[in-house]
Amino acid sequence: MTAMKGGCLCGQIRYTLKSAPAATVLCHCTHCQKASGSAFSVNLVAPLSEIEMTGTLASYDDTGDSGNLLKRSFCGTCGSSIMSEPAARPGVAILKAGSLDDPSSVKPGLQIWTRSAQPWVKFAADMPSMEQGR
Ligand SMILES: [Zn+2]
Ligand SMILES: [Zn+2]
Numbered sequence: 001m002t003a004m005k006g007g008c009l010c011g012q013i014r015y016t017l018k019s020a021p022a023a024t025v026l027c028h029c030t031h032c033q034k035a036s037g038s039a040f041s042v043n044l045v046a047p048l049s050e051i052e053m054t055g056t057l058a059s060y061d062d063t064g065d066s067g068n069l070l071k072r073s074f075c076g077t078c079g080s081s082i083m084s085e086p087a088a089r090p091g092v093a094i095l096k097a098g099s100l101d102d103p104s105s106v107k108p109g110l111q112i113w114t115r116s117a118q119p120w121v122k123f124a125a126d127m128p129s130m131e132q133g134r
Helices: 030-036
Strands: 004-007 014-017 023-027 041-047 051-054 057-063 069-075 081-086 092-096 110-112
Touching (some): 057 081
Antiparallel strands (some): 004 014, 023 041, 041 092, 069 081
């Protein structure tokens, strides 16, 4: 595949994901809803070493619905969510697919935390699902 490129709204952050993501996961957890200002997040799971990042990320150490520590990184200028790093899985990055230049290039294969999904999110009904995280 060709490398995937993305960045934040103001252009301060730019990144390249050099290989295909290991998984694409739709997350309905309440923290993703808060952090994204939307109903869910779309996440690309990839090794941190496969991501080239330019710009300066701001970050927040969040404790997720799972109880696990998650470093959420975003642009300090425009606030776009860019990436999370789970403390329990060192070297693993979770890129926010909405920050891709072409978000239509990925499709989620799994959804998690469906117990807090918004009731009108029905389009993903046939997708493999987990009520909580993993
Ligand atoms: Zn920005
Ligand atoms: Zn989440």
